[in-house]
Amino acid sequence: MKRFEYVPLQFIAKKIRLKPAKVEQIMNYLLKFRLIKRKTTEYIGYALTYKGLDAIALRALGVHGVISKVGPKIGMGKEGDIWIAYLNNKPRIIKLFRISKESFRQIRFHRYYYVGNRRMNWFELSFKSAYREFNALALLYRNGVHVPNPIARNRHVIVMEYVDGRELIKCRLEEPLEVFTRILNEISKAYNAGIVHADLSEFNVLVTVDGEIYIIDWPQYIRSDHPDAPKFLIRDIQQIVKYFN
Numbered sequence: 675m676k677r678f679e680y681v682p683l684q685f686i687a688k689k690i691r692l693k694p695a696k697v698e699q700i701m702n703y704l705l706k707f708r709l710i711k712r713k714t715t716e717y718i719g720y721a722l723t724y725k726g727l728d729a730i731a732l733r734a735l736g737v738h739g740v741i742s743k744v745g746p747k748i749g750m751g752k753e754g755d756i757w758i759a760y761l762n763n764k765p766r767i768i769k770l771f772r773i774s775k776e777s778f779r780q781i782r783f784h785r786y787y788y789v790g791n792r793r794m795n796w797f798e799l800s801f802k803s804a805y806r807e808f809n810a811l812a813l814l815y816r817n818g819v820h821v822p823n824p825i826a827r828n829r830h831v832i833v834m835e836y837v838d839g840r841e842l843i844k845c846r847l848e849e850p851l852e853v854f855t856r857i858l859n860e861i862s863k864a865y866n867a868g869i870v871h872a873d874l875s876e877f878n879v880l881v882t883v884d885g886e887i888y889i890i891d892w893p894q895y896i897r898s899d900h901p902d903a904p905k906f907l908i909r910d911i912q913q914i915v916k917y918f919n
């Protein structure tokens with residue numbers, strides 16, 4: 675299929691077999707909600723926005739019975755937003771990746787999978803990150819590593835189990851040594867399952883009231899058999915040791 679940065683109005687009209695005037699009317703409606711954006715230079719063209727992409731992915735997840743309601747936004751990270759969603763009043767976490775020019779600058783340094791993909795657009799990079807994090811979570815969860823259970827993925831959105839805990843950085847621990855040992859144990863289990871986190875810190879560990887720990891935020895993982903894995907493994911461990919020191 676032909677690719678455009680902004681898809682010409684005429685092209686859309688032909689593709690969906692509607693009169694250009696009718697297409698314009700629909701587009702004006704979508705524009706009002708900022709689900710798309712318009713460019714009028716040599717021609718009138720439209721492009722999907724992240725908000726529009728969110729709407730498509732969330733609708734698909736709703737239709738597939740994964741979520742039935744979206745709740746509050748609880749986090750804004752370097753490369754995505756975290757929201758609570760519900761299925762029959764049971765909370766779930768949705769992570770919507772939004773890689774852009776700005777976030778890309780911050781994250782590209784430890785993203786091997788971007789190398790050689792210069793022609794990918796931001797949406798595709800967001801799809802790829804979601805895909806990677808979902809696959810990492812699935813592999814880790816299958817191997818008994820304490821991570822949120824991944825439930826579904828659609829485009830740039832992943833849905834996972836809600837962990838009723840707080841980020842390690844925000845916790846006053848009763849048994850710090852116990853928690854420290856548990857984290858090291860999970861790092862070791864993840865390594866044996868074939869994965870090194872590569873961005874571990876007190877921000878990416880959730881601690882429950884019982885002192886159970888969950889490691890989150892995996893899109894930048896690297897495989898244990900990668901030549902740089904030892905370097906990242908050591909860095910992950912150092913980050914945790916530094917925090918408890």
Ligand SMILES: Nc1ncnc2c1ncn2[C@@H]1O[C@H](COP(=O)(O)OP(=O)(O)OP(=O)(O)O)[C@@H](O)[C@H]1O
Nearest residue numbers: 749751752753754756767822835836837841890891
């Ligand atoms: N499964 C979950 N259950 C409960 N809270 C979660 C879950 N996943 C993420 N969160 C909350 O959302 C925050 C951000 O999540 P995460 O670290 O995955 O995203 P991020 O975009 O990489 O953020 P950052 O750039 O700040 O690291 C977490 O610190 C945590 O407070």
Ligand SMILES: [Mg+2]
Nearest residue numbers: 751877878891
């Ligand atoms: Mg994080």
